Amino acid sequence: xxxxxxxxxxxxxxxxxxxxxxxxxxxxxxxxxxxxxxxxxxxxxxxxxxxxxxxxxxxxxxxxxxxxxxxxxxxxxxx
Amino acid sequence: xxxxxxxxxxxxxxxxxxxxxxxxxxxxxxxxxxxxxxxxxxxxxxxxxxxxxxxxxxxxxxxxxxxxxxxxxxxxxxxxxxxxxxxxxxxxxxxxxxxxxxxxxxxxxxxxxxxxxxxxxxxxxxxxxxxxxxxxxxxxxx
Numbered sequence: 001x002x003x004x005x006x007x008x009x010x011x012x013x014x015x016x017x018x019x020x021x022x023x024x025x026x027x028x029x030x031x032x033x034x035x036x037x038x039x040x041x042x043x044x045x046x047x048x049x050x051x052x053x054x055x056x057x058x059x060x061x062x063x064x065x066x067x068x069x070x071x072x073x074x075x076x077x078x079x
Numbered sequence: 080x081x082x083x084x085x086x087x088x089x090x091x092x093x094x095x096x097x098x099x100x101x102x103x104x105x106x107x108x109x110x111x112x113x114x115x116x117x118x119x120x121x122x123x124x125x126x127x128x129x130x131x132x133x134x135x136x137x138x139x140x141x142x143x144x145x146x147x148x149x150x151x152x153x154x155x156x157x158x159x160x161x162x163x164x165x166x167x168x169x170x171x172x173x174x175x176x177x178x179x180x181x182x183x184x185x186x187x188x189x190x191x192x193x194x195x196x197x198x199x200x201x202x203x204x205x206x207x208x209x210x211x212x213x214x215x216x217x218x219x220x221x
Contacts, residue, residue, distance in 0.1 A: 001113065007130055008210050014205035048216055049193065055133035056215050070200075071130060075214030078129075078197030079111050079168050079188055 002026070002064055004037055007073035013044050027063035030070055034060065037072075045076040080146065080154045082138045084131065086161040088168060095173045100153045103175035105182035109190050115165040119213075120205045127160040127169070130198040134158070151176050151187030153195040156189065160199070 004019045011017055014037065021033065030051045035042060051058045052071040064070045081098070091110050100106075112184040113125045142154040153175040163169060172189045193199075194215050201212040 001128035004173070005130065008128055008202075050216065052130070052133055052198070055130075057134045057137075069132075071133065073130070073198065074200065074211070075216045076196065076198050077194065077201050077212045077214040079193035 004067040005071040009074050010072050026066040030062050066079040080142045084158045089157050091171050100175040103152050104177050105179040106175050107182040107186040108168040111170040113163050113165045113167050122203050124204040125163045129160045129201045145185045145188045146155040150180045151185045202207050
């Protein structure tokens with residue numbers, strides 16, 4: 001089971017806050033999980049798109065393992 | 080190191096005074112506030128969203144990195160989220176060090192890292208509508 005979280009405009013575009021995915025095979029690239037989640041709407045997402053795995057910055061090419069939490073979000077604006 | 084994420088306001092001076100940092104000869108604080116204009120639009124409020132589980136971890140990493148690099152004796156970061164009216168306080172970063180140069184540099188390093196690494200997103204609310212504030216990307220991911 002992989003937990004997927006979406007934030008800010010990514011959440012709005014995909015209409016998805018938190019979702020659990022059963023991956024047939026792991027590890028998978030974060031980009032593969034995003035493709036499964038977003039389908040054709042992937043083209044509507046902001047670029048660059050940021051990725052975090054288990055609450056640490058990662059990238060779309062990072063590997064996601066069973067039990068991981070992967071998050072997709074736009075560039076950040078803290079402070 | 081003290082990290083707090085909260086919806087309520089803070090008193091920057093009271094927060095800093097509450098900590099008794101031994102050996103410190105300098106204390107530098109930064110307070111970020113909600114602007115009342117953006118690209119000639121009047122801003123009435125800011126909605127701040129964050130990734131709670133990651134935010135605390137990332138602020139801790141940012142604080143620890145600055146603490147080690149700039150020889151800071153203590154770091155305090157308070158960041159608010161939720162809906163804030165214009166001119167309200169958003170964030171407090173206070174650092175303590177033996178000397179002023181380290182305190183200035185350490186405080187700036189933390190504030191800069193908040194902009195590029197901390198998982199917050201801001202939506203500006205104006206009479207014309209709501210717009211997401213363009214964000215930044217961690218330098219090491221570019």
